[in-house]
Amino acid sequence: xxxxxxxxxxxxxxxxxxxxxxxxxxxxxxxxxxxxxxxxxxxxxxxxxxxxxxxxxxxxxxxxxxxxxxxxxxxxxxxxxxxxxxxxxxxxxxxxxxxxxxxxxxxxxxxxxxxxxxxxxxxxxxxxxxxxxxxxxxxxxxxxxxxxxxxxxxxxxxxxxxxxxxxxxxxxxxxxxxxxxxxxxxxxxxxxxxxxxxxxxxxxxxxxxxxxxxxxxxxxxxxxxxxxxxxxxxxxxxxxxxxxxxxxxxxxxxxxxxxxxxxxxxxxxxxxxxxxxxxxxxxxxxxxxxxxxxxxxxxxxxxxxxxxxxxxxxxxxxxxxxxxxxxxxxxxxxxxxxxxxxxxxxxxxxxxxxxxxxxxxxxxxxxxxxxxxxxxxxxxxxxxxxxxxxxxxxxxxxxxxxxxxxxxxxxxxxxxxxxxxxxxxxxxxxxxxxxxxxxxxxxxxxxxxxxxxxxxxxxxxxxxxxxxxxxxxxxxxxxxxxxxxxxxxxxxxxxxxxxxxxxxxxxxxxxxxxxxxxxxxxxxx
Amino acid sequence: xxxxxxxxxxxxxxxxxxxxxxxxxxxxxxxxxxxxxxxxxxxxxxxxxxxxxxxxxxxxxxxxxxxxxxxxxxxxxxxxxxxxxxxxxxxxxxxxxxxxxxxxxxxxxxxxxxxxxxxxxxxxxxxxxxxxxxxxxxxxxxxxxxxxxxxxxxxxxxxxxxxxxxxxxxxxxxxxxxxxxxxxxxxxxxxxxxxxxxxxxxxxxxxxxxxxxxxxxxxxxxxxxxxxxxxxxxxxxxxxxxxxxxxxxxxxxxxxxxxxxxxxxxxxxxxxxxxxxxxxxxxxxxxxxxxxxxxxxxxxxxxxxxxxxxxxxxxxxxxxxxxxxxxxxxxxxxxxxxxxxxxxxxxxxxxxxxxxxxxxxxxxxxxxxxxxxxxxxxxxxxxxxxxxxxxxxxxxxxxxxxxxxxxxxxxxxxxxxxxxxxxxxxxxxxxxxxxxxxxxxxxxxxxxxxxxxxxxxxxxxxxxxxxx
Numbered sequence: 003x004x005x006x007x008x009x010x011x012x013x014x015x016x017x018x019x020x021x022x023x024x025x026x027x028x029x030x031x032x033x034x035x036x037x038x039x040x041x042x043x044x045x046x047x048x049x050x051x052x053x054x055x056x057x058x059x060x061x062x063x064x065x066x067x068x069x070x071x072x073x074x075x076x077x078x079x080x081x082x083x084x085x086x087x088x089x090x091x092x093x094x095x096x097x098x099x100x101x102x103x104x105x106x107x108x109x110x111x112x113x114x115x116x117x118x119x120x121x122x123x124x125x126x127x128x129x130x131x132x133x134x135x136x137x138x139x140x141x142x143x144x145x146x147x148x149x150x151x152x153x154x155x156x157x158x159x160x161x162x163x164x165x166x167x168x169x170x171x172x173x174x175x176x177x178x179x180x181x182x183x184x185x186x187x188x189x190x191x192x193x194x195x196x197x198x199x200x201x202x203x204x205x206x207x208x209x210x211x212x213x214x215x216x217x218x219x220x221x222x223x224x225x226x227x228x229x230x231x232x233x234x235x236x237x238x239x240x241x242x243x244x245x246x247x248x249x250x251x252x253x254x255x256x257x258x259x260x261x262x263x264x265x266x267x268x269x270x271x272x273x274x275x276x277x278x279x280x281x282x283x284x285x286x287x288x289x290x291x292x293x294x295x296x297x298x299x300x301x302x303x304x305x306x307x308x309x310x311x312x313x314x315x316x317x318x319x320x321x322x323x324x325x326x327x328x329x330x331x332x333x334x335x336x337x338x339x340x341x342x343x344x345x346x347x348x349x350x351x352x353x354x355x356x357x358x359x360x361x362x363x364x365x366x367x368x369x370x371x372x373x374x375x376x377x378x379x380x381x382x383x384x385x386x387x388x389x390x391x392x393x394x395x396x397x398x399x400x401x402x403x404x405x406x407x408x409x410x411x412x413x414x415x416x417x418x419x420x421x422x423x424x425x426x427x428x429x430x431x432x433x434x435x436x437x438x439x440x441x442x443x444x445x446x447x448x449x450x451x452x453x454x455x456x457x458x459x460x461x462x463x464x465x466x467x468x469x470x471x472x473x474x475x476x477x478x479x480x481x482x483x484x485x486x487x488x489x490x491x492x493x494x495x496x497x498x499x500x501x502x503x504x505x506x507x508x509x510x511x512x513x514x515x516x517x518x519x520x521x522x523x524x525x526x527x
Numbered sequence: 528x529x530x531x532x533x534x535x536x537x538x539x540x541x542x543x544x545x546x547x548x549x550x551x552x553x554x555x556x557x558x559x560x561x562x563x564x565x566x567x568x569x570x571x572x573x574x575x576x577x578x579x580x581x582x583x584x585x586x587x588x589x590x591x592x593x594x595x596x597x598x599x600x601x602x603x604x605x606x607x608x609x610x611x612x613x614x615x616x617x618x619x620x621x622x623x624x625x626x627x628x629x630x631x632x633x634x635x636x637x638x639x640x641x642x643x644x645x646x647x648x649x650x651x652x653x654x655x656x657x658x659x660x661x662x663x664x665x666x667x668x669x670x671x672x673x674x675x676x677x678x679x680x681x682x683x684x685x686x687x688x689x690x691x692x693x694x695x696x697x698x699x700x701x702x703x704x705x706x707x708x709x710x711x712x713x714x715x716x717x718x719x720x721x722x723x724x725x726x727x728x729x730x731x732x733x734x735x736x737x738x739x740x741x742x743x744x745x746x747x748x749x750x751x752x753x754x755x756x757x758x759x760x761x762x763x764x765x766x767x768x769x770x771x772x773x774x775x776x777x778x779x780x781x782x783x784x785x786x787x788x789x790x791x792x793x794x795x796x797x798x799x800x801x802x803x804x805x806x807x808x809x810x811x812x813x814x815x816x817x818x819x820x821x822x823x824x825x826x827x828x829x830x831x832x833x834x835x836x837x838x839x840x841x842x843x844x845x846x847x848x849x850x851x852x853x854x855x856x857x858x859x860x861x862x863x864x865x866x867x868x869x870x871x872x873x874x875x876x877x878x879x880x881x882x883x884x885x886x887x888x889x890x891x892x893x894x895x896x897x898x899x900x901x902x903x904x905x906x907x908x909x910x911x912x913x914x915x916x917x918x919x920x921x922x923x924x925x926x927x928x929x930x931x932x933x934x935x936x937x938x939x940x941x942x943x944x945x946x947x948x949x950x951x952x953x954x955x956x957x958x959x960x961x962x963x964x965x966x967x968x969x970x971x972x973x974x975x976x977x978x979x980x981x982x983x984x985x986x987x988x989x990x991x992x993x994x995x
Contacts, residue, residue, distance in 0.1 A: 179828070188660075189626075198821065272806050275791040280757055282787025282809060310660075323794050329726045330761045335696070375660050392728050 014350050014384075015400055015423065018415070018434030021083050025429055026070045027061035030367060033183055034064055035195035036120050036171055038365040039148065040343065040408025042101040042481025043426040045415070046113040048090065049132045053077040054413040054485055055086075056424060058432055059099035059117060064173065069097045072117065081416050081436065091133035097121045101409070101481030105152030105161040107139075108213035109454040115483070118147035118165060127213065140215040141207045146171055151477030153236035153245040154453045154501050155222070156265025160209035161453050164224070164247060166231035170200040188374045192366040196252050201227040204234070204249065208265065223267045229254040229287075233480050237292035237301045237473055238460065240322050243503060245458045248276065250287030250305045260322055273323075276303055276316040280326035285311055289480030293347030293356045294318075294471040295331075296390030299462075301473065306342025306360055306480070309376055313337040313345065313360065315393075332392040333358070333385065340380050341365060344410035344479030348421050352442050352491040354463075354470045355387040361407035361425050379404035382425070405433065412478075413485030419444040419515055421489060426482070441513035445488045447474055450520040451502035461488035462497040544570045551583070560591045561926060578607035582614055589621060597621050612642035616651065623655055631655055639668075644675060646682065653685065662693035680710050687716065691723045699723050700730070717741035718751045725758045734758055749779035757788055765792040783813055826855040830862060837869055845869050860889035864896060871903060879903050894924035901933065910941050928957035932964050939971055947971045955984075962991040 028037025041059035048055050055077045060070035074090050075083035087093070097119035104115045112128040122144040126134040145167045152161040176194065177183060184191035206224040207215035219225045229251030236245040240260060247267060249257040255277035259267035271277040279285055286308035292301045300318035307313055312334035316324035328334040340362040347356040362380035369376040382401040385393035409426035416422060420437040427433060443463070447456025459474045472488035496508040500520055508518065508525060516525040551566035567584035574580065582604040588597035598621045605614045619634030632655055638648035649672035656665035669686040676682060684706045690699035703720035706713055721737025724730035738755035742748065756771030772789035775782055790806035793799075833848030846869045852862040867882035880903045887896045901916035917934045924930060935950030951968040958964060969984035 189628075198824070272810055273794060273803060275794065278787060280761065280788060280791075281784040282813070283784070319795060323791075325761065325791070325795070327761060330728055330731070332728050335694075335726050339694075373659070373661065375662075 014437055014439055015398070015435035016438055017400060018422065018436040019081050019083060021056065021058070021075055021424075021432050021434060022085060023058045023060075023073050023075070023432055025058070025060055025427060025431070026063070027428055028064050030429075032193055032365070032367050034171070034173060034176070035169075035193050035199075035365075036064060036098070036146070036173075037061075038193065038428070039100060039168075040363075040406070040428040040481065041099050041426055042149070042409035042483070043411045043424050043432060044102040044104045044115060044476075044483035045411045045413035045424065045485050046104045046115065046483070048074065048113060048128060048134075049076065050112055050130075051079070053079045053417060054415050056083055056432075057102055057104075057115060058426065059102050059409075059481070061100070061120075062098045064098075067098070069099065069119075069121075072099055072102075077415060079417070081434075086132075089132070091129075091135065092126065097124070100147060101149045102483055103150035103152055103163070104476050104483040105163070105457065106454040107152070107161050107163075107209060109160065109449075111448075111454060113455075114213075116141065116150055116152075116163060116165075118143075118150050118481075120146045120171070123147050123150075123165065137213075139213060140217065141165075143167065143205050145202050145205075147205075148232045149234050149477065149481050151234045151236050151247075151475075153247075153458050153475070153477075155206075155236070155245050155247075155261060155267075156208065157244060157263070157501060157503075158209075158211060158265075159449070159451060159453055159502065160211050161457060162209050162265065163207040163215060164234055164236070165205045165207070166234050166249060167202040167204050168232060168252070169196050169230050170202050171195075187366065188369075188372075190366060190368040190372055190374065192368050196230040199230075201230065201254075203227055204231050222265060223269065224259060226257065226269065228271070229257055231257070232288050233290035233305070235290045235292045235303075235478060236458065236475060237303075238458070239292070239301055239303075239318065241300060243499070243501075245501075248290060248292065248303055250290040251284075252286045252288065253284060254287075255284050256287050256290075256305060258322070270322055275319075275326070276324035279311075279314055280328075285314060288342060289344045289360070291345050291347045291478045292473065292475075295347060295356050295358075295387060297355060297468060297470065298390075299469060299471055301471070304345050304347060304358060306337075306345045309339060309341040309364065311338070313342050315358075332394065336385075336395045337383065339376070340383065341376075343408045344425070344482055346410060346412055346423075346479050346484070348412055349442075349489060349491070350384065350421065350437070350439070351386060352420075352439055354465065354468075354491060355389055357387045358385040358393060359383070359410070359423070361405075361410050363406035363408065363428060377404060379406050381405075382407060400435065406430065407433075408480060409482040410479050411482040411484045414444060414487070414515075417515075419489070419513060421485075440491075443488075443490045443493060443511045443513055444515045445490075445496070445511075445525075446486065446515070446517045447498070447500075448517060448519045449500065449502070451504060452500045452520055455486050456500060456518075456520065457486060458501040460499040462499070463488075463490040463493035464495040464497070465490065465493050544573050547573070548580075551587075555583075555587055555590075559926065560587050563587045564591065576607060578604040578611065578614070580604075581607070582611075582617065585617060585621070589617075589624075594621055594625050598625065610641060612638045612645060612648065615641065616648055619648075619651055619655075623651075628655060628659060646672065646676070646679065649682070650685065653689065657689050657692065660692070662689055665689045666693075666695075680706055680713070683709075684713065684716050684719070688719055691719055696723050696726065712744055714741045714744035714748070717744065718748070718754075721758075722754060725754065731758060731762060735762070747778055749775045749782050749785070752778065753782055753785040753788065756785070756792070760788060760792050760795075765795045768792045769796065781812070783809060783816075786812065822855040826852045826859055826862070829855065830859070830865070833862075833865055833869075837865065837872075840872075842869050842873050858889055860886040860893065860896070863889065864899065867899060867903070871899075871906075876903050876906050880907070892923060894920040894927060894930065896920075897923070898930060898933065901937070905937060905940075910937065913937055914941065926957060928954040928961065928964060931957065932961075932967060935967060935971065939974070944971060944975050948975055948977075960991065962988050965991060 032038045044057040045054045056075040059072045062069035074087045076086040101118040104113045107114045114127045116125045125139045127137045148166045148168045150165045155162045185194035203225045206219045206222045208218045233250035239246040244261040247259040257271045258274040260270045287305045289306045295302045302318045303316040305314045315328045317327040342360045345360040350357045361382045364378045367378045384396040406428040412421040419441045420439040422437050423435040425433040449456045456474045461472045463470045474486050476483045476486045493511045498506045547566045547570040551563045554563035564587045571580040581600040585597040585600035601618045615638040619631045622631035635652035653665040653668045687703035706716040718741040721734040724734035752775035756768040760768035772785045775785035786809040793802035829848045829852040833845045836845035849862045849866045863882045863886040867879040871879035883899045897916045897920040901913040904913040921930045931954035935947045938947035948971040954964040965988040972981035
């Protein structure tokens with residue numbers, strides 16, 4: 003007999019409140035590749051009132067070119083979301099928005115954020131009074147950018163920024179080269195790309211320590227024209243105390259850059275085994291996350307890909323060597339039919355190991371009714387991790403509703419410690435899913451020698467005779483930014499390794515929200 | 528007309544058809560497809576009610592790659608006799624090749640209806656659905672055939688293969704297991720079953736055994752060696768995987784999956800330098816493939832654009848497009864040939880000659896290019912050079928009436944009237960329906976003083992033009 007608890011766990015979410023936001027990205031035909039990428043979502047406590055607010059990026063139209071304004075929604079503490087865009091002085095970023103990365107770039111204790119666009123990107127600094135100011139801080143990349151991620155790459159205590167640039171899209175040139183404006187895929191007339199478009203390099207901006215940045219892409223060894231970059235995650239992949247960078251690339255090999263310890267990087271993509279599928283094929287990397295899925299203390303990598311291809315789980319073998327273990331862990335077959343975007347590794351059932359949630363949606367509306375055996379709107383998928391041995395897809399009815407989902411961010415929206423979810427949906431409203439689990443340990447960090455949010459810190463929880471690893475990060479998935487906390491069901495002992503190199507130990511913890519101030523040696527509730 | 532006269536004409540027609548059909552069959556057998564098609568056409572004109580003739584003509588036209596014409600002929604055959612399953616089968620195959628899958632499926636269904644025991648139609652329709660990833664209907668057709676022929680192991684194997692591509696992997700395993708129970712020596716079935724099993728953790732051990740059995744039965748399967756190694760590698764048995772990858776690459780050095788997997792396995796075994804070298808080889812080969820692929824596609828796009836511009840007489844832009852094509856793919860002889868045509872249209876004959884010579888260098892077996900050269904040289908007044916070029920074209924395509932006609936006209940210009948007449952006679956013999964050839968021949972006869980022949984040819988010419 004299946005235990006009642008197991009049945010309940012199959013559906014850990016309930017549908018949350020509606021958010022009055024309508025995403026718009028081009029026309030229904032999706033004539034151009036720019037129109038299909040969707041936009042991201044960020045969870046951040048912008049007004050320091052101890053609950054997570056919501057920033058939703060919007061895109062716009064290409065013909066005529068007009069951006070739709072982004073929106074900031076304030077959480078009233080009871081899962082009510084009020085549009086405070088104007089009051090926050092944002093006016094609604096009206097570029098053709100794509101992604102959002104949150105980070106406290108000036109270490110002043112409140113979150114700033116960076117919006118990427120098809121067009122100029124923008125950094126918004128939090129004034130500390132519930133308002134923001136758009137600042138020219140040296141990060142105004144005007145290429146077509148996708149995900150972005152903050153991390154203290156050079157260990158100076160300030161967050162640096164990596165920006166994925168997708169490709170060089172010139173609509174007028176495309177119209178001249180392909181006057182009919184479509185390419186063929188499975189006999190359907192669909193938008194063209196990314197193959198055939200020129201590559202552009204990602205960008206790395208080093209924080210000078212005064213909340214201004216300097217483009218050091220070349221000096222840091224991160225300039226490359228190898229990929230169509232979409233997703234990025236900083237993670238200490240070789241467990242040597244610094245932030246390495248992994249980039250999911252569409253239709254090209256994924257990129258792995260190992261940090262030399264000083265914020266300069268070496269390209270180890272090819273040698274790592276995490277660039278291509280096991281068969282040496284470049285997949286269509288979209289979203290990405292990092293996390294120790296098999297409990298060996300090494301961060302593994304997961305990347306979502308196109309339909310008719312599987313999502314790839316690279317198990318970290320140590321020594322910066324990865325093995326595509328997607329089928330070994332039962333992830334290959336069930337992900338094959340879907341085109342994946344955001345992917346998040348999180349312990350959704352409070353059993354310590356990291357489960358996997360991904361959101362899906364096709365890029366060609368033309369698949370609907372075409373007989374291609376696919377649909378434009380697709381279900382989300384949740385996979386339970388069976389102690390690192392295999393993933394099993396959950397029978398969660400709520401997730402089965404088809405959507406053209408793109409971004410996703412995790413955070414405790416209702417203050418009950420467990421991870422709720424906000425999903426951005428192409429040309430639609432976002433979806434809020436409220437987690438219905440039992441309370442867990444939710445640990446936030448406040449850095450002093452380290453960056454203020456402790457981004458990049460490793461938190462080890464000792465429980466049940468084993469050690470469980472979490473890394474503090476915001477940028478995960480695709481175009482989105484989550485709450486930077488470490489979650490465990492409980493812990494007999496916690497070991498925190500700060501980006502500064504400091505190490506702290508905390509005694510047994512039960513469920514609840516905690517804050518650790520670097521060097522204080524004790525927790526605050 | 529009296530009945531006896533009509534009967535006599537039919538008998539005469541049948542005798543003539545018999546010889547035409549004999550000629551067609553012999554020509555088809557010897558690969559002289561144009562001649563075969565011509566004979567079938569003539570036969571069909573004499574006996575238009577016989578469906579088998581357009582059907583055979585369609586088969587020849589398919590071999591010639593003239594699919595649209597083949598389609599018209601097979602449809603004529605079907606109109607004459609709609610109950611012949613092979614006609615519908617061929618109809619479906621042509622439609623599929625012409626990328627009309629829905630109509631092809633309907634044609635195959637007709638073939639099944641008319642010959643429900645025949646394997647070909649079921650296989651065709653299943654294959655068509657499978658190629659479109661319509662796996663359920665593909666499997667349904669194969670199941671239907673299997674119910675009629677439960678002993679046909681290849682059909683069962685096909686069904687297992689189709690199922691293995693979809694979500695019914697357990698059913699695929701069961702069906703392939705049935706194949707192997709009937710024929711344990713079926714190497715492909717061992718492989719296919721193992722391929723399915725390798726995708727799930729709980730059946731991976733069985734997959735290892737399946738790959739091994741497949742390779743015992745048939746060693747020279749590079750992809751099976753690769754998959755076998757790949758599974759061992761995933762199971763942490765890199766040391767055993769390495770020789771499997773090496774064997775795969777020995778059998779097929781271009782198998783990039785094995786090349787990459789070998790590099791990674793060497794890495795994991797700590798053989799870092801070997802791994803680095805192997806992965807660099809993989810990367811270079813991959814980059815080269817991608818570059819060639821991308822440039823090939825861009826070159827084709829430029830070519831299509833150039834041809835359209837040429838049709839619109841936008842010569843400067845067409846030249847730019849063909850130059851782009853040859854830049855992207857310097858071995859694209861078609862690009863040089865079209866550059867030659869475009870420059871010739873601009874009266875830049877020396878440039879045209881240079882480009883067509885480059886096309887000839889790159890594709891010495893294409894008769895069209897020396898033919899073009901002969902036209903350009905003739906334009907420049909180099910009759911002898913033009914004659915050499917047209918002779919060269921004819922050596923490549925001796926049955927081409929256009930080339931014989933051009934040679935005849937050229938010889939006439941050069942004063943070789945007898946040679947001219949002979950060449951034009953050959954052109955007319957090869958294509959008796961072309962009024963231009965007939966007229967040229969009439970003029971040649973007249974210059975030779977062969978008034979009767981000239982008169983006959985002229986009459987024929989008038990007939991061809993409907994002037995009689």
